[in-house]
Amino acid sequence: MSAPFLAVDRLSISFPGEGGGVRVVDRVSLNISAGETLALVGESGCGKSMTALAIMRLVPKPGRIEDGSRIEFEGRDLLTLPVPEMRGVRGAKIGMIFQEPMTSLNPVTTVGDQVMEAIELHAGLSREATRARVMELFALVGIPDPKSRFAAYPHQLSGGLKQRVMIAMAMAMRPKLLIADEPTTALDATIRAQILELLRDLSAKTGTAVLLITHDFGVVNEVADRVAVMYAGQIVEEGTRLELLSRPRHPYTQGLLRSIPKPEARGHRLEEIKGAVPRPGHWPSGCRFHTRCPFAFEPCPTKEPVRTSVSATQAASCHLVARELAQGARP
Numbered sequence: 001m002s003a004p005f006l007a008v009d010r011l012s013i014s015f016p017g018e019g020g021g022v023r024v025v026d027r028v029s030l031n032i033s034a035g036e037t038l039a040l041v042g043e044s045g046c047g048k049s050m051t052a053l054a055i056m057r058l059v060p061k062p063g064r065i066e067d068g069s070r071i072e073f074e075g076r077d078l079l080t081l082p083v084p085e086m087r088g089v090r091g092a093k094i095g096m097i098f099q100e101p102m103t104s105l106n107p108v109t110t111v112g113d114q115v116m117e118a119i120e121l122h123a124g125l126s127r128e129a130t131r132a133r134v135m136e137l138f139a140l141v142g143i144p145d146p147k148s149r150f151a152a153y154p155h156q157l158s159g160g161l162k163q164r165v166m167i168a169m170a171m172a173m174r175p176k177l178l179i180a181d182e183p184t185t186a187l188d189a190t191i192r193a194q195i196l197e198l199l200r201d202l203s204a205k206t207g208t209a210v211l212l213i214t215h216d217f218g219v220v221n222e223v224a225d226r227v228a229v230m231y232a233g234q235i236v237e238e239g240t241r242l243e244l245l246s247r248p249r250h251p252y253t254q255g256l257l258r259s260i261p262k263p264e265a266r267g268h269r270l271e272e273i274k275g276a277v278p279r280p281g282h283w284p285s286g287c288r289f290h291t292r293c294p295f296a297f298e299p300c301p302t303k304e305p306v307r308t309s310v311s312a313t314q315a316a317s318c319h320l321v322a323r324e325l326a327q328g329a330r331p
Contacts, residue, residue: 112150239314
């Protein structure tokens with residue numbers, strides 16, 4: 001694997017709350033190499049989307065990225081870039097697909113003009129050249145009849161087509177990194193499969209790396225190279241897709257995988273992880289998952305686990321994993 005061109009190191013994000021700042025993302029570290037797809041997985045409210053927004057330096061106020069955090073992209077710390085330089089990174093070097101295309105697209109402007117605007121902000125092309133680039137992008141993302149779709153308004157397009165427009169906009173300047181935040185939310189199964197295939201093809205054709213934000217391991221299985229699992233604002237396990245799906249080590253990852261509906265289990269009650277993700281500012285002491293974990297033991301309620309390497313590419317922050325490895329259990 002090549003050296004990472006995006007490295008997030010000890011990222012912490014806080015919002016004002018009771019007794020001071022409340023961390024919603026806590027010392028998150030992850031990296032992505034060129035052409036790689038990393039899936040960031042976890043339940044709603046665990047901090048996935050906030051991590052993505054921090055990479056783009058779009059954390060909503062009054063939230064703030066805490067001192068000691070570092071987001072290095074192509075050798076530069078994005079958190080120290082002057083605002084004009086950061087604007088040049090957004091869209092041109094890092095593209096983002098947001099969750100809801102209907103709320104992300106301007107309802108009173110044609111989709112063609114909106115993609116043209118994204119190009120004009122960075123490229124300085126003529127109007128004719130920009131329009132030709134939009135047609136090229138629409139064809140690239142599989143939008144049928146690009147000329148007529150260019151003049152369409154968002155409400156005239158299906159959910160799948162709107163999502164393709166968002167992908168075209170994100171890819172307008174051929175970014176080196178694409179952040180896709182739940183790109184298949186609210187899409188039916190057929191369109192979902194098409195969008196995932198499109199993301200795979202775009203990454204393969206352009207060499208663009210992808211940070212995929214999702215809660216769906218079905219999506220992970222289809223597109224990810226590596227996976228980072230997030231719980232209560234922290235990364236609790238990471239590894240290759242094969243490692244995480246075939247031999248997950250953290251009890252939270254195991255619970256997520258057990259909760260996936262299986263055809264052979266039809267008619268049986270779906271397994272679930274008891275309880276709910278705790279609210280920021282009310283994180284449990286010790287391991288944050290211990291209140292929901294069926295394997296919790298001392299010191300889980302009192303001592304925070306440290307990252308334990310299971311293999312060269314898999315690691316988990318879990319007292320149970322550390323004990324099993326110390327006792328010589330098979331990785």
